[in-house]
Amino acid sequence: MGPAHGLAPTKTVVVLGGAYGGARAAQLIAAGLPDGWRIFLIDRNSHANHVYILPRLAVLAGHEHKAFIPYDNIFNAPENAKTDAKYTFIQAQIQSLSTHSVKLSRAFPEHGIETDTLHFDYAVYALGSHLPSPLNLWNSTPDEKSPLHAYGGTKAESIAWIKRKQHTIEDAGSILIVGGGALGIQFATDIAAVYPGKAVTLLHSRHRLLPRFDNAMHTEILQALESADVEVILGERLDLATAKPGARVVHTQSGREIRADLILLCTGQRPNTEFLRELDARTVDPGTALAHVLRTMQLAPAPGPAETQGTPASDPPSDNADALAADFAQIALQAEGADDTDVSTASDSDESAATDLEEATSYPHIFVVGDAADAFGAIPAGHNAYYQAEVAARNVLRLIRRSAEEHDANAPLERYAPGAPAIKVSLGLKKNVYEVAGVVGVAVETRDDLNAAAMWSYFGSPVTDEADMYR
Known part of the structure; x- marks a missing residue:
């Protein structure tokens, strides 16, 4: 967006990815953005994918439309401000990222972006992770055999x-589900x-389901699987060489035969x-593929062998963190490799006093949240992304105020610390098991769609009638 002649150029914040973390960051930044600034939320989808209910909807017909929530009011703007160029959602694929610009799949002159390159002053990277193939709408086919279509x-x-x-x-006729995380458990029981x-x-390759949670979770889930006549094989791995196209029988690495017309990995x-x-290889762990971040959620090159960093003190849990953890736990279903969840305990008024000095980084203006971040033990989960996004968003606004030398310009940046685990796993259509704040319990599942409407308000689209979810 070019400035009018003689006026200062518009400053820009970009949020890359509009899922649980990106949406929260965009909403908070937009609400606090001063005059002379604009924000773009960029996502390759026209809508948010409510991924935690996708396994259920991939099995049970009639609710498909409820998982895809439009971005048309993601900033929660009042009706008279929805056309304000200060807040803009763009559906585009990201091609590359540079220190102060992002290359998009095309130009957007209607939004003041005359080329395919958008320059920014601050960025929040919330592109999440690549989903397993049974839920990967972009890079797999529903039968996982046919050629990919556009x-x-x-x-x-x-x-x-x-x-x-x-x-x-x-x-x-027969289905093999490989992976005993919550995704696999839900597919099997549904x-x-x-x-x-x-x-x-x-x-499942491990001898215990959801090993990072209380053993009571494993016991309850195993009993539910056996009651549903699901054959459970623990402590063995699939021999991928036997899972060839057209095969109806596969083997584990120990040689055990399993009949499978369909395999869900x-x-x-x-x-x-x-x-x-690609921006800076030093910022991404080559083993985990997670981005190294500071407690402020700022991107930073990982410390070299000769460098050390102190372990900051963790913040005590806050009441609002516990409340939101419970809310997200009611819809959260973690994929294999993300079998437990942690709740951020940081809040705007609850900052770590571990150090008076902020850590230096080559990228103080780039923040990473959610599944992409190596966030101090926080497991990929919607509520973790939410709290990390809050920390990042408030820090972006504080840095903007610093640049303007406002009255609180010297306020320290907020620091993130993960907290207690929380998860809910549905066990078929009528039952779920959960662990929140160390308490394991079983509850009745009352909605076939796993209360899909509850998440629509979060993305700026409250549901007053089920017909609203066809948008």
């Missing part, structure tokens, strides 16, 4: 993809509930940090 990230395409997935699962005649097998998700690695 996909543009629209709601109509997403609904069609999920419906084809439902047919694939319905048509399979398929068994909707199609009680199918042969369903859950294969629920074996984890890899952080989407390729653009950060």
Whole structure:
């Protein structure tokens, strides 16, 4: 957006990715952005994918539209401000990231972006992770066999993809689910509930389900799987060489045979940090693919062998953190490799006093939140992304105020610390097991759609009637 003649150029914040963390960062920054600034939220989808209910909707027909929440009011703007150029959502694919610019799949002259390159003063990187293939709408087909078709990230395409997935699962006489995290557990119990005649097998490489949680979680889940006639194989891995196209029988590495017309690989998700690695390979761990961040959520090159960093003190839990943890736990289902969740305990008024000096970084203006961040033990989860985004957003606004030399210009940046685990896993259509604040419990699942409407308000689209979710 070019400035008018003689006026100062507009300063820009970009938020890359509009899921749980990116949406929260965009909303907070937009609410506190001073005059002379603008914010762009950029996502390749036209809508937020409510990924925690996708496994259920991929099995149970009739609710597909509820998982795809439009971004048209993501900033929660009042009706008379929705056309304000200060707050803009753009559907585009990111091509590359530079220190102060992002290259997009095309120009957006209607939004003042005359070329495919958008320059920014601050960025929040919230691109999450690559989902396992049973839920990866961009890089897999519903039957995981057919050639990929062009996909543009629209709601109509997403609904069609999920419906084809439902047919694939319905048509399979026997199904092998590889991975015993919450994603695999939900697929297994939902398929068994909707199609009680199918042969369903859950294969997990560990001897315990959800090992980072209380053993009572494992016991309850195992009993539910066995009650649903799901065959559970623990402590073994799939021999991928036997899982060839057209194969109806596969083997574990120990030689055990498993009949499978369909294999659902629920074996984890890899952080989407390729653009950060291309920007500066020192910022991304080559083993985990997670981005190194400071407690302020600022991107930073990882310390070398000769460098050391003190361990900052953790902040005590705050009441609002516990409350939101419980809310997210009611819809959160973690994928394999993310079997437990941690709740951020940082808040605007609850800052660590571990140091009076902020750590130096080559990228003080770039923040990373959610699945892409190596956030001090916080496991990838929607509520963790939410709290990390809050820390990042408030720090962006503080840095902006510093640059303007406002009255609180010397306020220290906020610091993030993870807190206690929280998770809920549905066990078929009518039951769930959860752990919140150290308490394990079992509850009745009252909604087939896992209360999908509850998340729509979070993305600026409150639901007053179920028909609202067809938008």
